[in-house]
Amino acid sequence: MDEMNKDLIICRCEEVTEGEIKKAIRSGARTITGIKRRTRAGMGLCQGRTCQNLVRKLLAKETNQKLGDLKPPTVRPPVRAIKLGIFEKSEE
Amino acid sequence: MSVRSAEVVVIGGGVIGTAITYYLARQGVDVALVERGDIASGTSSACDGFVMLQTKDPGLKLKMALESAQIFQNLSDELEWDIGYRKDGGMVIIETKQQLEAVLPRIEEQRKYGLKIELLDSQQTKQRQPCLGNHLIASTYSPMDAQVHPIKLTLGFAQAAEKHGAKLCLFTEVKNIRIRKNQINAVITDNGQIKTEVVVNAAGVMAPQVGKMVNLEIPIIPRRGQIVVTEQVPPLLKGILTSATYLAAKKVGKSSQSTNEDAKKLGVGLIVEQTEDGNLILGSTREFVGYNKRTSYQGIHAVIKGVTKVIPVLREVNVIRTFAGLRPATPDGLPILGEASHPKGFIIAAGHEGDGIALAPITGKLIGDLITKGEFPNRFAQLNLQRFSKN
Numbered sequence: 217m218d219e220m221n222k223d224l225i226i227c228r229c230e231e232v233t234e235g236e237i238k239k240a241i242r243s244g245a246r247t248i249t250g251i252k253r254r255t256r257a258g259m260g261l262c263q264g265r266t267c268q269n270l271v272r273k274l275l276a277k278e279t280n281q282k283l284g285d286l287k288p289p290t291v292r293p294p295v296r297a298i299k300l301g302i303f304e305k306s307e308e
Numbered sequence: 309m310s311v312r313s314a315e316v317v318v319i320g321g322g323v324i325g326t327a328i329t330y331y332l333a334r335q336g337v338d339v340a341l342v343e344r345g346d347i348a349s350g351t352s353s354a355c356d357g358f359v360m361l362q363t364k365d366p367g368l369k370l371k372m373a374l375e376s377a378q379i380f381q382n383l384s385d386e387l388e389w390d391i392g393y394r395k396d397g398g399m400v401i402i403e404t405k406q407q408l409e410a411v412l413p414r415i416e417e418q419r420k421y422g423l424k425i426e427l428l429d430s431q432q433t434k435q436r437q438p439c440l441g442n443h444l445i446a447s448t449y450s451p452m453d454a455q456v457h458p459i460k461l462t463l464g465f466a467q468a469a470e471k472h473g474a475k476l477c478l479f480t481e482v483k484n485i486r487i488r489k490n491q492i493n494a495v496i497t498d499n500g501q502i503k504t505e506v507v508v509n510a511a512g513v514m515a516p517q518v519g520k521m522v523n524l525e526i527p528i529i530p531r532r533g534q535i536v537v538t539e540q541v542p543p544l545l546k547g548i549l550t551s552a553t554y555l556a557a558k559k560v561g562k563s564s565q566s567t568n569e570d571a572k573k574l575g576v577g578l579i580v581e582q583t584e585d586g587n588l589i590l591g592s593t594r595e596f597v598g599y600n601k602r603t604s605y606q607g608i609h610a611v612i613k614g615v616t617k618v619i620p621v622l623r624e625v626n627v628i629r630t631f632a633g634l635r636p637a638t639p640d641g642l643p644i645l646g647e648a649s650h651p652k653g654f655i656i657a658a659g660h661e662g663d664g665i666a667l668a669p670i671t672g673k674l675i676g677d678l679i680t681k682g683e684f685p686n687r688f689a690q691l692n693l694q695r696f697s698k699n
Binding site for chain 2: 243249250253261301306
């Protein structure tokens with residue numbers, strides 16, 4: 217592990233560092249969702265839209281998997297944050 | 309991890325399976341946990357973190373919940389792991405006279421079990437929880453209600469179990485269970501077999517499939533709960549919140565008292581909590597739709613409508629995520645705990661529906677004691693599977 221990158225922020229919304237993500241992988245995370253559950257990376261306001269690719273690359277490298285073999289996490293609505301008041305008045 | 313034999317094999321890496329594994333490992337039992345995915349990859353990561361006592365019916369459920377609550381108090385220290393436990397009290401809001409009439413005798417009954425609970429009038433309710441709307445007529449409040457972080461709790465049990473020597477076999481699927489002369493003999497997985505004489509079925513919504521492997525019918529069906537997560541906001545809600553709708557509904561024998569047709573069909577019962585990080589967790593539907601874990605527009609819409617009515621200021625807050633989890637529901641709403649009548653060595657700990665998080669510590673302790681000491685307290689004896697075949 218590059219000690220230099222240890223404190224590099226990967227998930228900006230939740231301020232999760234590269235060191236924390238690598239630690240999650242060492243403790244057993246084998247999927248992007250597994251990393252999310254252990255570190256909160258991807259759980260913030262942007263829902264991983266910024267950091268997901270970085271997390272994927274780290275996971276692939278650390279676990280010797282091919283990038284293409286990593287399953288993407290489940291996509292959850294809404295696509296963009298929306299106010300409850302607007303959703304409440306909406307129709308399908 | 310490849311394990312060839314163990315004294316006990318626990319099937320299921322959710323909050324129940326990891327709790328049991330922890331209690332066994334702590335007693336020095338050679339235990340292996342087998343989970344087809346990751347730790348907390350099913351129901352235990354798709355739920356709220358309620359450790360609520362006052363919603364439990366007086367009787368077995370409340371007894372279990374009270375004993376569990378006791379364990380929760382020092383669990384972070386015991387596991388040497390932050391489980392996000394906060395005891396900030398809980399409130400059940402009352403919106404109609406009918407609900408109030410249903411609540412009054414119930415809280416009297418609950419007090420007899422040792423639950424601290426008080427009735428607040430509308431003014432006291434607003435004082436305690438200023439974010440609430442003005443239509444409430446009363447509420448009940450219990451300082452004993454608490455919340456935890458469900459994923460942290462499950463991971464906490466798992467890592468503590470591992471520290472005590474338990475083997476965690478993750479991404480390993482149980483294919484069959486071998487029986488010899490009506491005695492458990494081995495668990496067959498897609499990564500080889502594990503010789504063992506004791507199996508604990510803690511597979512939650514998958515418990516019936518594991519039961520079939522030993523010719524047992526386990527009456528658990530998945531019940532979907534859809535949940536909404538908001539952006540992080542400054543502290544808005546103190547403790548946890550739910551509504552008395554379900555109580556009045558029980559009394560009149562209908563599935564719901566809601567006037568909203570959608571909410572009725574979806575079984576919406578209000579739950580609201582704010583996490584340590586500031587997100588609000590809003591729920592939830594209670595639907596029987598098989599193993600479908602997707603969210604639906606109607607479900608999310610009904611949840612949001614119910615919540616904004618009670619906490620109007622939430623209309624200004626953003627939804628960032630929605631998800632659904634499957635609760636393992638039993639016909640009588642109580643979990644199935646204890647040793648099955650056959651085969652020898654087959655123990656069931658599943659069917660907690662929406663109470664798995666709150667009841668995990670006591671479940672782990674009970675099953676741990678059953679295996680290490682051969683003791684199962686009389687007061688919980690009727691939770692066994694055999695209760696469904698009596699009539």
